[in-house]
Amino acid sequence: MNAPNLQETVDKVRTWAIYRGLDEADPFKQMLKLMEEVGEIAAALARGDMDEAKDGIGDVQVVLTILSMQIGTSIEACSGIAYNEIKDRKGKMVNGVFVKEADL
Template sequence: MAINDQLKFLDEWSKNRGLNCGDSSKQLIKLMEEVGELAEAHNKGFQGKQADSIGDIFVALTIYAQQCGLSFEGCVGMACREISNRHGKTINGVFIKESDLTND
């Protein structure tokens, strides 16, 4: 299933369960729980659990965006446009944008 089809599925799935009208604060807590599970799976090297957690994060984040009146696709598009011409440097495996680099 293509990503757009998955987003449409999640949109309908959450609406059918009334999650689209849920409390975004509670959904944010759910999202953070899922991120915690990903961190645990990462630390323990459980690749299957990592994959499951990434999927759960995607679902929780999609529903959170929906509850906040945002389009997940729109948010990702905005981020892609923002980073498309970003310059910086990778230090110890982490990209640091140019504006955050200092001349210490």
């Protein structure tokens, strides 16, 4: 199965959200939805259910796409900001977690 193009999927999510008025809804409520979805990922991982974890990751992407719209930006812009912050980051793995150099 070929993975769908991420940009096409994000664009479809935007259209879906606009059609339903979610782009103008309360970002604080969208943040609550994000925490709900993250909790579902954690529960799926705890059960070893990778299909549900994948679904949860996709749900988080949808929620973040909508949240970014609600605050007047885009998921692409936010991803670019985050990548520029980490692209040259150095650090090391500690107990299976990457710790940035400044925190070592």
